[in-house]
Amino acid sequence: MDMEYEYNLLLHVDSDDVKTLDLALGNAHHFLSAFTNETIRLVIVVNGPGVKLMTPQYPDQARKAAEMTKKGASILVCGNALKAYNMDNSELWPNVEVVSSGIVEIVRLQDDGMAYVKP
Numbered sequence: 024m025d026m027e028y029e030y031n032l033l034l035h036v037d038s039d040d041v042k043t044l045d046l047a048l049g050n051a052h053h054f055l056s057a058f059t060n061e062t063i064r065l066v067i068v069v070n071g072p073g074v075k076l077m078t079p080q081y082p083d084q085a086r087k088a089a090e091m092t093k094k095g096a097s098i099l100v101c102g103n104a105l106k107a108y109n110m111d112n113s114e115l116w117p118n119v120e121v122v123s124s125g126i127v128e129i130v131r132l133q134d135d136g137m138a139y140v141k142p
Contacts, residue, residue, distance in 0.1 A: 029061040030054075033137035035129060039072035041081060046142040048087045055094050065091070066132055070101035070125025075108060077115045085116045092118040101125030 032054050034047045051065055067088075069077055077100055079085065088098055098119040105112065105121065112121050122128045133139055 027062070028064040030058055030063045031135070031137040032063070032065050033129065033132045033139050034065070034067045035139065035141040036067060036069045036073040036076075037071035037125075037141075039075045041076060041084065043142060044073070044076045044081070044084055048084060048091070050140065050142055051091050051096060052087070055091060055096065063095075064137065065096040066137065067096065067098045068101070068122075068125050068129050068132070069098065069119075070104045070129075072104075072108070074100055074104040074110060077119055078110075079114075079116070085118075088116060089118045099125070099128055101128075 034050060036044055036047045047067060051067060054063070054065055076084065092098060098116075099122045100115060100119045102121050102123045104125060115121070129139070
């Protein structure tokens, strides 16, 4: 980790149920809203079937995600899952980052001290 954070939250979305994504985005919003004077880090890792939700077919969720990334949150999408679902990076929201393996990223982030929550 490049800097020390007072609070670190890792949210994990691996379901293609939009309600699960909405819950994760709501959790992220509340986390960002609660800590206004602290240094925080928020990362959402999306893998498995969840990658199918990171497309323009879900504009409300894309808007919420864009608002969060403007506040410093990161959304990481699993490249292995994209391949498994025959998806291309160009299909994704513009504010997400593709990582080679979502599960490896989750382990790495937890090892960095992030609190893991799966909505």
